[in-house]
Amino acid sequence: MSIAAIxxxxxxxxxxxxxxxRRPYERRAKRVQIVSHRRSLSEKVGLAAALIGLGIVPGFHVATGIPQAADYPARAWAVAIGAIAFVGAMWVFRRTHKALGRNWSITLEIRDRHELVSNGPYAFVRHPxxxxxxxxxxxxxxxxxNWVGGLAGLVGFAILFFLRVNEEERMMMETFGPQYRAYMEKTKRIIPYIY
Incomplete structure (x- = not known):
């Protein structure tokens, strides 16, 4: 098996x-009543961009090899870094879902008896x-x-993040007020101690 195939x-x-x-949390979330939400066109565009960049474009490339013109030689060290980053992503992803519990939702929603979560990964960043x-x-x-398949995820993430994070923080401020402001002062957005 080639390095690119690995x-x-x-x-x-x-x-x-x-x-x-994600699946079990998605199923459980359907049973918890939504009190308010911020579904908007910009949120839909952000979620679509993330799906396209982190799923559809790379999935199409993996399945078909297209666009082959954007391929470059795979390196074992790059695959190792990618694997470590992906394992880290799944670890944070799992811990985030576990910390949120019944508060989790895919869209910007406040659920019945919603609580401000500040433990687990939320002790380090507001948006893990x-x-x-x-x-x-x-x-x-x-x-x-592949330049297209590989970088599409970062583009999709960036669009989601910049279209959604400010609205999400506004919603949390309106819901939790001074408690959320104090939490914001103690934590960074997505990179502990940096940003």
Whole structure:
């Protein structure tokens, strides 16, 4: 098996792991009443960009090899870095879902008896789910030796992040007020101690 094929196989395994982590929380979330939400066009565009960049474009490349003109030689060290980043992404992703519990949702929603979560990965950053998506994008860039398929994840993440994070923080401020402001002062957005 070539190094490029190993990178593609590891990417597929990472996406399967992502789905297996997400699915039970998605099913449970349907049973908890939504009190308010911020579904908007910009949020839909951000979620679509993340799906396209972290799923559809790389999946199409892995399945077909297209666009072959954007391929470059795969390197074992790059695949190793990509695998480490993807494992880190799945670890953060799992811990984030576990910490959120019944508060989790795919869209910007406040649920019945919603609580401000500040434990687990939330003790370090306000948006660890975005941290996991950033790590997935980095992992994808190293695992897939194709400029389009590899970098699509970082583009998708960036669009999601910049279209959604400010609105998410506004919603949390309106819901939790001074408690969320104090939490913001203690934590960074997605990279501990940096940003």
């Amino acid at each position: 990178g593609k196989a590891l990417w597929v395994l990472g996406v399967v792991a992502w789905y297996l982590i 789910m975005y941290t996991s998506f950033l790590l997935m994008g980095i992992g994808q860039a190293f695992l897939l030796s």
